[in-house]
Amino acid sequence: MAEPQPATAPLRLHALAYSLGVTAAVTAAARLELADALGEEPMTVADLATAVGAKQEPLGQLLRALACHGVFQETAPGRYTHTELSRLLRADAPGGRRAMALLAGAPFAWRIWERLDTAVRTGRSVFPDLYGTTLFTHLHEEEPELGALFDQAMAKSGVATAAAVAEVLDLTGTHTVADIGGGRGTLLKVLLERRPGLNGVLFELEPVAAGADPALRDGGELAARCKVVAGDCHVDVPVKADTYLLKGVVHMWDDETAVAALRTLARNAPAGARVVLIEQVLDATETPEIATVMNLLMLVSQGGRERTGGEFRELFERAGLRFHGITATGSVVHLVEGSVPAAP
Ligand SMILES: C[S@@+](CC[C@H](N)C(=O)[O-])C[C@H]1O[C@@H](n2cnc3c(N)ncnc32)[C@H](O)[C@@H]1O
Incomplete structure (x- = not known):
């Protein structure tokens, strides 16, 4: 794989503007209970999809986006394992952040953030x-x-x-x-x-x-x-x-x-x-x-x-x-x- 190039300013801003997608991905993982479905051994996207009741391809899209931020890791094509971050989405993780992830992306949160400019005014x-x-x-x-x-x-x-x-x-x-x-x-x-x-x-x-x-x-x-x-x-x-x-x-x-x-x-x-x-x-x-x-x-x-x-x-x-x-x-x-x- 080619070395990643330093992000240019427009690309950095582009990524920032769309970082709401990262919130959505973390919340979706918490709602799907993905972290609980994945055990200690790597699992294929197909098996994970069956375990959480999702379609294989879109689940692959979700996992790819999360892994880009260190939440889950793709160890071989179409196989994922836990990372330090993804373990924190498990319901029983000590000091875990599953509830926080659900709260951060709860419907009320999207509604209030949408009006941040009003609050600033x-x-x-x-x-x-x-x-x-x-x-x-x-x-x-x-x-x-x-x-x-x-x-x-x-x-x-x-x-x-x-x-x-x-x-x-x-x-x-x-x-x-x-x-x-x-x-x-x-x-x-x-x-x-x-x-x-x-x-x-x-x-x-x-x-x-x-x-x-x-x-x-x-x-x-x-x-x-x-x-x-x-x-x-x-x-x-x-x-x-x-x-x-x-x-x-x-x-x-x-x-x-x-x-x-x-x-x-x-x-x-x-x-x-x-x-x-x-x-x-x-x-x-x-x-x-x-x-x-x-x-x-x-x-x-x-x-x-x-x-x-x-x-x-x-x-x-x-x-x-x-x-x-x-x-x-x-x-x-x-x-x-x-x-x-x-x-x-
Ligand atoms: C951000 S939470 C912090 C909770 C806890 N101190 C912690 O650090 O995990 C704020 C807490 O203040 C409580 N709270 C809010 N308004 C309050 C009030 N008027 N009187 C007493 N407690 C209040 C809430 O129920 C909530 O548990």
């Missing part, structure tokens, strides 16, 4: 115009299956980051840690497992709290040290803790909403309590290709945004919190830390 999410409500109301009240998929995608994709966060988050002196908007409790579970004396509170919207990891709510050693509290952090956070975590939460909100939510949290928090946001930091991230796309997704879906370190500092100060600094975790997220000042 107005600075607002396009979700309410399309669905007459907010993303989370839609997920919980109108499409509970999609809501469950969202929670599963967050839980699975959060496994590696939770471990990285637990490595660097210093909980010396913390008796109770609260995870606000903690999803199904992936991070909290890791923290409680690591520290036998630690207590935890998982604070989440009602439907998510109801689906919290059973280890945190149904008896057992961890559940004995953990409370699951259902609520809306825009209304009240009736939780007392020494350390409050918000992972991937503040980026859903514009500055006004974020400042108001941090003030609401601080209202019930003890003086001196730590507030640790766990977020991608735009001017510190080593994966800008992820952070910058998430920045747009937050805008178009919820009117939110990723932030620079300086913007986080400003957010803390506007919310009446002290800002302490930013710590890398060796994963895509940083710890952005502050505290509730003592009452004057």
